[in-house]
Amino acid sequence: MRKLLTGILLAAAFTTASAEDAVNGSDIAANLASGMSVQEAYAAASAACGGGCDADIMAQMQAAGVSVADAMTAAASVAFASGADVNAVMAATLSVEGVSQADAVAAVSSAATANGVSLSSVISAASAAGVPSIVAVQGASASGADAATVTAAALASGVSPDVASAGIASAAATAAGNPNAPGQNGTAPGLAGNTPGQNGTAPGQTTNPTPIVLPTVPTPPPAISPANRG
Numbered sequence: 001m002r003k004l005l006t007g008i009l010l011a012a013a014f015t016t017a018s019a020e021d022a023v024n025g026s027d028i029a030a031n032l033a034s035g036m037s038v039q040e041a042y043a044a045a046s047a048a049c050g051g052g053c054d055a056d057i058m059a060q061m062q063a064a065g066v067s068v069a070d071a072m073t074a075a076a077s078v079a080f081a082s083g084a085d086v087n088a089v090m091a092a093t094l095s096v097e098g099v100s101q102a103d104a105v106a107a108v109s110s111a112a113t114a115n116g117v118s119l120s121s122v123i124s125a126a127s128a129a130g131v132p133s134i135v136a137v138q139g140a141s142a143s144g145a146d147a148a149t150v151t152a153a154a155l156a157s158g159v160s161p162d163v164a165s166a167g168i169a170s171a172a173a174t175a176a177g178n179p180n181a182p183g184q185n186g187t188a189p190g191l192a193g194n195t196p197g198q199n200g201t202a203p204g205q206t207t208n209p210t211p212i213v214l215p216t217v218p219t220p221p222p223a224i225s226p227a228n229r230g
Contacts, residue, residue, distance in 0.1 A: 029060075031045075041061070042078055068096075069099075076110075077115060079092075080111055086125045087128060089108055091129050105136055106140070109122050113143065118153065135167070137166075141172070
């Protein structure tokens with residue numbers, strides 16, 4: 001179990017070559033091509049190498065075209081199936097370099113749901129690991145759980161109704177391709193590095209306000225000295 005979590009932490013640092021050396025007797029690409037699910041292929045590869053080569057498995061999965069998110073979900077699923085604690089799985093997944101907090105929570109949420117681990121415990125684990133509540137809810141919602149389930153889980157973990165709603169809305173906006181959805185990139189609700197009304201617009205405006213143009217004051221003519229006066 002400890003080796004599995006260590007593997008998750010180190011996954012991004014390993015190459016396909018090392019994966020081929022460490023995953024003995026398990027051809028991940030062939031297993032996937034034969035119809036195995038990502039989780040089944042991950043579990044088979046982990047069993048083939050004695051459970052100590054998860055970083056290599058992750059690398060080989062990426063080489064086989066599996067997304068980082070799917071590979072992380074599979075790794076978390078194998079961890080849960082092995083009896084790993086949700087807090088340990090969350091902490092390890094959040095430590096994977098280059099993966100956002102929301103994506104990490106989404107991966108753990110998907111794995112937790114598949115393994116009978118409550119979504120509320122996932123949100124609580126994310127919060128305990130320092131993830132803002134809105135981002136924790138966003139990740140849980142992005143895992144595919146319906147809004148009612150996510151809301152109930154968020155409330156059970158101590159998240160306020162307003163933040164729960166904002167997190168669910170943020171997941172929906174992110175899925176729709178809105179890069180400034182509330183809560184993205186770890187920001188608080190409604191913030192994307194700017195306070196409301198900045199960037200030249202007042203709250204609710206869709207166009208820039210008409211700029212105020214100050215009148216031009218004419219420059220007075222130069223003074224004439226007494227010697228030059230006629």
